[in-house]
Amino acid sequence: MTLYGVGLGPGEADLVTVRGQEVLENADVVYSPGRLSRTVALNHVDESKIGDLDFPMTKDEAKLRAAWKEAAAEIAPNARDGDVAFVTLGDPNVYSTFGHLRRTIDAFHSDVDLEIVPGVSAVTAFATAMGVEIEAGAGLSLREAASGHSPTGPDRMILFKVTDAPATHEGLVAAGYDVTYGRRLFMEQGETLVTDDPREIDERDYYTLAYAEKADLEVEQATAAFGTDESGSEEATTADTAEAIDD
Ligand SMILES: C[S@@+](CC[C@H](N)C(=O)[O-])C[C@H]1O[C@@H](n2cnc3c(N)ncnc32)[C@H](O)[C@@H]1O
Known part of the structure; x- marks a missing residue:
């Protein structure tokens, strides 16, 4: 068995x-x-x-x-x-x-x-909970940030075990990141919170993660370029036909 x-x-x-x-x-x-x-x-x-x-x-x-x-x-x-x-x-x-x-x-x-x-990991659940899109071609790194640590380097990071959000925030902002925190996402127990203000989650809660993205990151997506006069135009809807569309 x-x-x-x-x-x-x-x-x-x-x-x-x-x-x-x-x-x-x-x-x-x-x-x-x-x-x-x-x-x-x-x-x-x-x-x-x-x-x-x-x-x-x-x-x-x-x-x-x-x-x-x-x-x-x-x-x-x-x-x-x-x-x-x-x-x-x-x-x-x-x-x-x-x-x-x-x-x-x-x-x-x-x-x-x-x-x-396998289960739905916080690695993927965070994106929906925080309204983040990791677009095709983008990199995403996983790090731990317990006890106020502020790992830096990659353009985009998910930080686990954020137990001291204010301290972690200080280091990340100094290194040029925008940061959003998520506590108890899709969790029945306790109160779910998504915020970019670390003071709102300064009570240590183990089930807290953060998404950090370089503030000066430039994202170029064909479909991000819809203008007010463009909606429905043939050019915009067929911009990326070479890319697989079934995922
Ligand atoms: C030991 S790891 C376990 C990760 C888990 N195996 C997974 O795949 O999501 C625990 C850390 O994951 C994050 N985490 C797990 N579930 C979470 C949730 N529902 N909301 C926010 N953070 C969560 C927190 O950063 C927490 O400190």
Whole structure:
């Protein structure tokens, strides 16, 4: 049988994929690393199927390894006898606790079959929530910005773990970025907020990300050039016919 890593999406129950929902409905046991992911999972599984695991809030590597070894020892026998799911918010392969479990299972229980169900990551959900378009041909970099850090360099960045928005903001603005913050996007628990004022989110909330774009970035899009006298003109609507249009 199988251990499924299931991505639940950003935190609203109806953003779990159909495949993820099916896996959760059919699993014998469902493990979750935290309260939020458990709350989302409980929309799709009965509480009696939720497994018990203890996850330490530590960066101490030895303690982390020991805790994941213990978790894997609890999960592996159940995944040999039946189907087991381990849920994470977003996608299981993007900045996720699932990586610890996968590596530990690979090291100590390599006979366990593993399958991953991708989820809607904050990496993509942010664009809709913030009204941002990453247009064809543009680059987008992922960074972490915990504890007030301000990574710089790329034209466009998504910054995860923005736990001190005012401090992060200062560094980014000094480096020439426009920044928008998003807290608890598409999330049922807590209050969603999108703002470009870091003071509005100065209460640290782990579920905060930022989108930073160089202020002097020049974007040239054929369809951005519609003028008031141009709408409906043949020239504008056929400007980019060489580009694939089915994605
Ligand atoms: C450990 S990472 C997990 C990312 C997740 N696996 C994903 O694919 O979205 C946690 C960080 O992701 C960001 N994040 C995840 N979900 C979010 C949401 N719904 N709204 C805002 N930020 C979110 C926050 O920056 C948070 O600190």
